[in-house]
Amino acid sequence: MAQLQSYTGGCQCGKVRYQVQVDLSGPVISCNCSMCGRSGTLLTFVPASQFTLLSGEDALTDYQFNKHVIHHLFCSTCGIKSFARGKDKSGADTVSINTRCLDGVDVQKLNVVAFDGRSR
Ligand SMILES: [Zn+2]
Numbered sequence: 001m002a003q004l005q006s007y008t009g010g011c012q013c014g015k016v017r018y019q020v021q022v023d024l025s026g027p028v029i030s031c032n033c034s035m036c037g038r039s040g041t042l043l044t045f046v047p048a049s050q051f052t053l054l055s056g057e058d059a060l061t062d063y064q065f066n067k068h069v070i071h072h073l074f075c076s077t078c079g080i081k082s083f084a085r086g087k088d089k090s091g092a093d094t095v096s097i098n099t100r101c102l103d104g105v106d107v108q109k110l111n112v113v114a115f116d117g118r119s120r
Helices: none
Strands: 004-010 017-023 027-031 042-047 051-055 060-063 071-075 083-087 093-098 111-115
Touching: 004 051, 017 042, 017 093
Parallel strands: 027 111
Antiparallel strands: 004 017, 017 051, 027 042, 042 093, 060 071, 071 083, 083 093
16 A cells, blocks of 8 residues: 655755655665665655655765666755665666655664665
């Protein structure tokens, strides 16, 4: 059962702000890859149509590694990576949300699932 709810979120300094419709009753991913393992992001994925960047496009720095399929976007002022842009297996535009950056969300209550991204 998808329980889409609207959340706002963004980086620490406030330049990057977004709104997203997301179901947080499902699993969020704790990945151990060289990026997520270091930054500690807890990720959930939504279609790009459910994501609206409210401000900060010009503050974002784009970083790519490995297969260069994901745009890891971080705020050039405070360095927080609050979301990333990519494509799913079918090629549809997808946004990964760092649930730690959503306003009013207690990540301790989320259903965190480990993903072995390091081995992929
Ligand atoms: Zn910032």
